[in-house]
Amino acid sequence: MKLSEGLNVNISEVKNIIFDWGGVITDLNIDSVILAFKNLGFHHFDKAFAHDTDQSFFLGFETGKIKEPEFLKILRKYLDRDVTDRQILDAWNSILGDLPPERWTILNEVKKTYRTFLLSNTNSLHVSFYSQKLSAIYGRNGFDHLFEKIYYSHILGMRKPDRNIYEFVLQDSRLEPGETLFIDDNPENITTARELGMKAYHLAAPVTMTDIFC
Template sequence: MKKLENVDFLLFDLGNVIINIDYSFTINELTKRLPKEKHNLTSDFFPAKFHKDYEKGLISTLEFRDAVKNHFQESWEDTEIDYLWNSLLKDIPNERIELIKQLGEHYGLAVLSNTNELHIDAVNELLKKQFGASSLHDIFDEVYFSHELQLAKPDPNIYLKVSELLVTPPDNILFFDDLIENIESAKNIGYQTHHVTHPQALISYFENVQH
């Protein structure tokens, strides 16, 4: 594999870049459990302030679960809430992990994800089941989560922070994300970027740069 010039670190988002996610699946699961008059509450679930606060580590998992119960006015068990919350996490395609391992021979590898404690616990379970890895740290050199940094994409400060933590100038970092607002913000800081728009995007990007 030919190394890209002026790229020291590859930085990957998680959702729909490494792991497939499906928000509509969670919305359907919620709808199944709720009476019809509460179905309208599902559309406010992911954009809710308590979700953003949880993503930034401003509230605990306990407080997050309470906020979910409060939002839907349902007395769900913790296990039910955790299931619903994590149900958007699907599979991690083998070919993506194989590619990452190959890329690790030429570049530093890092993750930058807007995420939370419950999701990461579930991702670690998936990694163990699928690849025998205990966490993302087994696959990547550095792993940065919004809830640990208390910053979230597309805030420019998160990209500056990651560049500082990687001890790598922004223009030597190539960043992959599926959301255009995250890509644009990183680009403004000086990152090299690639917008992931379909399931084969990572594979095809590195195939194309070889030619």
């Protein structure tokens, strides 16, 4: 399986592909998570969740500076009612959509042609939840077998679109920027990748991952 034509990049030069997770491999249910927390009494979750503010404690969780117990404790301060940890976790994980079988197949096939990697701004709760979900659906615990290497922001202590996380991935896996295609749904993340010499494709609706491989 190879990249399709029409991506506005020279696909003949591509030897490596770096995938984003949410918004590329799986859909993100932003409205669902906002509603879920509103139902728990967090009425301004959308503003707190906005990643355009460095004050957001969500960013601390994504970079591993805030651990799970502290994160749940902070979340509880915003709720106007008593809820269980399970209710909070269910609300938090509701942002993650399913991984359709056709995308699962693509990831299994495309690694036969390219070196593939995963680079995601994420957190320990989402990784744990989705590993269990993939195990139940596909019999695989997580994404490990789909990629040569996985890079998670909460483990590295860095996040996109900061240049340092891209530079780390390129150096760690010895990737030539000009031979590497970066696929992400966030324009800011795409900009940084291009500044570092990578080829980049902004995946935006209605296009999905299935449309860019053949």
